Amino acid sequence: MLEALGDVLSHEGHCVLKATDGDSALRIASKEEIDLVITDLRMPGKDGMTLLKELRQRVGSVEVIIMTAYGTVDSAVEAMRYGAFHYVLKPFRPHMIVRTVRKVAEQKGQLEESDFLDAAMRRRYGLPWFIGRSPQVQKVFEQIRTVARSDATVLITGESGTGKELVAHAIHYLSARRDRPLIKVSCASLPETLLESELFGHERGAFTSAVQRRKGRFELANGGSLFLDEIGDIPPSIQAKLVRVLETREFERVGGTETISVDVRLIAATHKDLAAMVQSGTFREDLYYRINVVPIHLPPLRERPEDIPALALHFIRYYAAKTRKPVRGLERAALEALNRYPWPGNVRELRNYMERAVLFCKGNLVALSDLPECVTGPTCTAPTQGQPQLRSIREVEASLIRNVLEETGWNLSRTAELLGMSRGTLYNKMRRHGIRRPEEDADHRKPSGP
Known part of the structure; x- marks a missing residue:
C-alpha cells in the first residue's frame, strides 16, 4: 500500500516522502516542510490518531488524511475533531485519494492570500495574532x-485581547492608503476636554494651555x-461633532x-455593545x-x-x-490544559502565558508545570460527564483576577500585563466583580460607629 500509493501520487507530480511508522513520520515532519500527511489508522507503535494529535501539537498547519479498514463513527468524529482533512475507508480506488489530495492542494492555494496576510502581519508587528484555520478566522x-x-x-x-487594533493595521496596510499615515486614538484614555482637541x-489661545496652534488627529x-x-x-x-465629520469630512x-x-x-473599534447603547440613549x-x-x-x-x-x-517558537x-512545542498534558481554559483575556493572554512558559521551560517541550496555576488549577478543568458546569465564565474570570493579584502582591500594572489587558480594563473588571485590596475590604466590612 505504501509503495503503490507513493507511486500514484508521484506520478501526479507530488513530492512524496515515505515513512513506515508514526515515529518515522514525526521525524520527517519535524525536518521537512510538509503540506499533507496520509496515514493509516492502525500502525506499529503510534497509531494514526496519535500521529494526528502529535502533528497538530508539533507542526500545526499540516493537513492529515486518515485511512482505515476499521472505521467507526466514533473514530471518524474524533479524527475530524482533531482537525483531520478527510477520513477514507478501505478498500478504495487510487483516484479517490488523488481527488482528495487535489482538494487539499486547492484549499492550500485558496489560503495563500491568507498566509500572505498572516506573514505580512508578522513582519510588520512581530506576532501572529490571527493564525488559525477555524471558519471564524477565515x-x-x-x-x-x-x-x-x-x-x-x-x-x-470583540472582547479585549482579540486583536482589534491588529485588524485595523491589516486593513490599512493592505489598502491603497498603505503609504499614507495610520493615526491611532485611544478614546477611553482621554477626558472629554482633551479628546476634542486631540x-x-x-x-492658539483656545484654552489656557493652548500656547500654539496644534493639528488634530483628523488632520494628521x-x-x-x-x-x-x-x-x-x-x-x-x-x-455629535463626529457625525458631522463623517458626513462632510x-x-x-x-x-x-x-x-x-x-x-x-x-x-x-469597541468591546461594547453599541446597539444596546443606542437603545439606552x-x-x-x-x-x-x-x-x-x-x-x-x-x-x-x-x-x-x-x-x-x-x-x-x-508564540512558543517566537x-x-x-x-x-530550544523549546519547540508542548507536552500533551499542557496542550489539554490550554484547551480546557476559557481564556477571558483571549489571544493576548495566551501570548503572555506562552512567553512565561518558555522562560520557565527546562526541556524541549512546555510541560504542565510551566503553565500558571490559573490555567492548570481545578477551576479550569472540564466537568466530568453528566455533571453540570459549576462555574460561569464570569466566576472564572473573577477567580483568575484574584489569583493573579495575589500572585503579584496586588501590583495592578504587573497583573494587567500578565492578564493581557490594560490597567484601566483591569480596574473596571475589579470594580465589576467587587474585588478590593485586602485592607480596603477590611475597612469596607468595619461596622460604622454609633
Whole structure:
C-alpha cells in the first residue's frame, strides 16, 4: 500500500516522502516542510490518531488524511475533531485519494492570500495574532481582504485581547492608503476636554494651555486612515461633532473658525455593545449607522478552540527564538490544559502565558508545570460527564483576577500585563466583580460607629 500509493501520487507530480511508522513520520515532519500527511489508522507503535494529535501539537498547519479498514463513527468524529482533512475507508480506488489530495492542494492555494496576510502581519508587528484555520478566522481574513480594497468605514467589535487594533493595521496596510499615515486614538484614555482637541486640533489661545496652534488627529491622518479605538467611550458632545465629520469630512479646530477638509478613512473599534447603547440613549443612533458600514466581529478564543494549538506553537517558537531556548512545542498534558481554559483575556493572554512558559521551560517541550496555576488549577478543568458546569465564565474570570493579584502582591500594572489587558480594563473588571485590596475590604466590612 505504501509503495503503490507513493507511486500514484508521484506520478501526479507530488513530492512524496515515505515513512513506515508514526515515529518515522514525526521525524520527517519535524525536518521537512510538509503540506499533507496520509496515514493509516492502525500502525506499529503510534497509531494514526496519535500521529494526528502529535502533528497538530508539533507542526500545526499540516493537513492529515486518515485511512482505515476499521472505521467507526466514533473514530471518524474524533479524527475530524482533531482537525483531520478527510477520513477514507478501505478498500478504495487510487483516484479517490488523488481527488482528495487535489482538494487539499486547492484549499492550500485558496489560503495563500491568507498566509500572505498572516506573514505580512508578522513582519510588520512581530506576532501572529490571527493564525488559525477555524471558519471564524477565515471569515475575518476574507472580510479584511474585501474591505481593504475600498474606503468604507469599518467597525471592529470583540472582547479585549482579540486583536482589534491588529485588524485595523491589516486593513490599512493592505489598502491603497498603505503609504499614507495610520493615526491611532485611544478614546477611553482621554477626558472629554482633551479628546476634542486631540481629534480636531486647536488654535492658539483656545484654552489656557493652548500656547500654539496644534493639528488634530483628523488632520494628521489626511490621505490615510484614522483608527478610533474604544469609540463606545466617546462622550455625547464629541459624538455629535463626529457625525458631522463623517458626513462632510469637514471640521473646525477648537477655538477656530476656518473650515478644514480632509480625506480620511475611518476605522473604529469597541468591546461594547453599541446597539444596546443606542437603545439606552448613551450612543447616538446616527453615529452608529455611519460607523457600522462594514462590521467585523472578532470571535473570542474560547469560541475557536481548534486554533489554540497553532497559536500556542507560534508564540512558543517566537519566544524560544527571542530567548535562544530550544523549546519547540508542548507536552500533551499542557496542550489539554490550554484547551480546557476559557481564556477571558483571549489571544493576548495566551501570548503572555506562552512567553512565561518558555522562560520557565527546562526541556524541549512546555510541560504542565510551566503553565500558571490559573490555567492548570481545578477551576479550569472540564466537568466530568453528566455533571453540570459549576462555574460561569464570569466566576472564572473573577477567580483568575484574584489569583493573579495575589500572585503579584496586588501590583495592578504587573497583573494587567500578565492578564493581557490594560490597567484601566483591569480596574473596571475589579470594580465589576467587587474585588478590593485586602485592607480596603477590611475597612469596607468595619461596622460604622454609633
